[in-house]
Amino acid sequence: MPSLGTVGSYPQNPRVQKIRIAAAYVGDTIDEKLVDLTKPRDAEFSAKFPMGKVPVFEGKQGELLFESNAIGYYALLQKDSPLVGTTPLEKAEVLQWLFFTDNEVNTNLSGWLSPLMGYDSYFKPSVDKHIDRFKRAMGCLNNVLLNQTYLVGESVTYADISLTCSLIWAFKLIFDPALRAEFKNVTRYFTTMINKKQFKDVIGDVALCETPMQPPKKEKKETKKPEPVKKAAPKKEAAAADDEEPAKPAPKPKSKLDLLPPSPFVLDEWKRMYSNNDSDVAAKWFWEHFDSEGWSLWRVDYKYNDELTMVFMSNNLIGGFFARLEMARKYAFGSMIVCGTNNNNAISGYFVIRGQEVPFEVYDAADFGSYNFVKIEPSQYDEKKKEIEQYLAWEVEGFADGKIFK
Ligand SMILES: N[C@@H](CCC(=O)N[C@@H](CS)C(=O)NCC(=O)O)C(=O)O
Incomplete structure (x- = not known):
C-alpha cells in the first residue's frame, strides 16, 4: 500500500490511530516517526508545526499539517472518499460529530482521566464537572445510537473513526460494566466499530474496563504519626x-x-x-x-x-x-x-x-x-x-x- 506521508507522534496515540484507520479505508498507509514529548521540540519542528503538539503530518510533497482531525481528513480527501460525507448535509454532519468529539468527548474525558493518571492535579470539583459533562455527551450519543448504527448515513464515516478512537481509553479505564449498561447503545456502537477489520488492524484488541480507575489515594489524615509505611498498602480499588x-x-x-x-x-x-x-x-x-x-x-x-x-x-x-x-x-x-x-x-x-x-x-x-x-x-x-x-x-x-x- 502506498504511504501518504509521515505522522510524528508517540506510539499508540489514539489520534494517530484515527489517521491510520482513515488511510486504511482509502488503501493508503502512513509512516510513523517518534516525537519525544519529554524533550523540547527542536527549531525545525517548531518552524513546521508552531503549536508544538502531536500528531503532526508531513506529506510526500512537503505538505504540513497538525490537528489530528485535519490529517485524517486530508487522507480521505486525497481519494475523494465518501467517508467525509456524500451530500452537503452529510458533509456538515460529519463535521458536526468531529466537533462534538473534540469539544464534548475529548475535552471532558481528558478532564476526567488526566488527573486520575497523574498528568494533572486531582481537584474533585473539576473532575466531577468533567464527568457530568462527559456523561451528558454519552447520554446524547446513546439516544442517537438507539436507532442508528453509524453517526452519519448508513455506513462508516470519518465521524465514526474519530469518535471511536477518542473512546478507546474511556472503554479501557473507566467504562466499567455499570457505565456500559448505562450507555448500552454507545457500548454496542464502540464494540461494533473496533471489530471492523480496518479498526482492528490498527487498534488491536481493546480490553474493556472491569474496575474503573480511581482517584489518587490520599492517606487518612491523622494527628499522630502515619501507619508504618512499609506495611501501608491500601488496596488499590478500595478508595472510600x-x-x-x-x-x-x-x-x-x-x-x-x-x-x-x-x-x-x-x-x-x-x-x-x-x-x-x-x-x-x-x-x-x-x-x-x-x-x-x-x-x-x-x-x-x-x-x-x-x-x-x-x-x-x-x-x-x-x-x-x-x-x-x-x-x-x-x-x-x-x-x-x-x-x-x-x-x-x-x-x-x-x-x-x-x-x-x-x-x-x-x-x-x-x-x-x-x-x-x-x-x-x-x-x-x-x-x-x-x-x-x-x-x-x-x-x-x-x-x-x-x-x-x-
Ligand atoms: N487537538 C489536537 C490535540 C493534540 C494534543 O493535545 N496532543 C498532545 C498529545 S496527545 C500533545 O502533543 N501534548 C504535548 C503538549 O501539550 O506540548 C489534535 O487532535 O491533534
Whole structure:
C-alpha cells in the first residue's frame, strides 16, 4: 500500500490511530516517526508545526499539517472518499460529530482521566464537572445510537473513526460494566466499530474496563504519626468515599520537623552540591555529611508499575507526585527514575527525608498512597550505598528518564 506521508507522534496515540484507520479505508498507509514529548521540540519542528503538539503530518510533497482531525481528513480527501460525507448535509454532519468529539468527548474525558493518571492535579470539583459533562455527551450519543448504527448515513464515516478512537481509553479505564449498561447503545456502537477489520488492524484488541480507575489515594489524615509505611498498602480499588472528598481548606500546619534537634546535614547545601558537581563528587560529599539521626533514607517504588505505558507518561507521573510534594521541599530530596521501555517500565527511586518517619509534608500528597516507601536503616547503608549512588547519578540499568525532587 502506498504511504501518504509521515505522522510524528508517540506510539499508540489514539489520534494517530484515527489517521491510520482513515488511510486504511482509502488503501493508503502512513509512516510513523517518534516525537519525544519529554524533550523540547527542536527549531525545525517548531518552524513546521508552531503549536508544538502531536500528531503532526508531513506529506510526500512537503505538505504540513497538525490537528489530528485535519490529517485524517486530508487522507480521505486525497481519494475523494465518501467517508467525509456524500451530500452537503452529510458533509456538515460529519463535521458536526468531529466537533462534538473534540469539544464534548475529548475535552471532558481528558478532564476526567488526566488527573486520575497523574498528568494533572486531582481537584474533585473539576473532575466531577468533567464527568457530568462527559456523561451528558454519552447520554446524547446513546439516544442517537438507539436507532442508528453509524453517526452519519448508513455506513462508516470519518465521524465514526474519530469518535471511536477518542473512546478507546474511556472503554479501557473507566467504562466499567455499570457505565456500559448505562450507555448500552454507545457500548454496542464502540464494540461494533473496533471489530471492523480496518479498526482492528490498527487498534488491536481493546480490553474493556472491569474496575474503573480511581482517584489518587490520599492517606487518612491523622494527628499522630502515619501507619508504618512499609506495611501501608491500601488496596488499590478500595478508595472510600470520604477519601474522595475535597480537603476543606485546612489551616497550614506548623511543621513538627522544625522542632527536631538541629542537624549538621543541611539540605540546601546538599542540593547545591548535587546540582553543581559531578555525581561521584556529590555522592562522596553526601556520605561524608549525611546525618542518620536527623535524617532518613527511603527506597520508593510505584505500586502500579504494571499499568504504566509510555515512558514519558510515567515520567509525568513522577512530575505530578513531586508537584504535590510542594510542602516537603524544605524537608526532602529525591531522585526518582523510570526504567524500561514504552509499555514495559517501572518507577522507583530514593528519598532523603528529615526525621525518622515519613512526615505529614510527604504523606499528605494526594498520590503518596500509590508509592511504597521503605526505610533504609543505617545498618543497611553499606549494602545499599552503590544502588543509592546509581539512583543519584541516574546510572541504573535500563534508565529511561527521571526527575529530581529538590
Ligand atoms: N487537538 C489536537 C490535540 C493534540 C494534543 O493535545 N496532543 C498532545 C498529545 S496527545 C500533545 O502533543 N501534548 C504535548 C503538549 O501539550 O506540548 C489534535 O487532535 O491533534
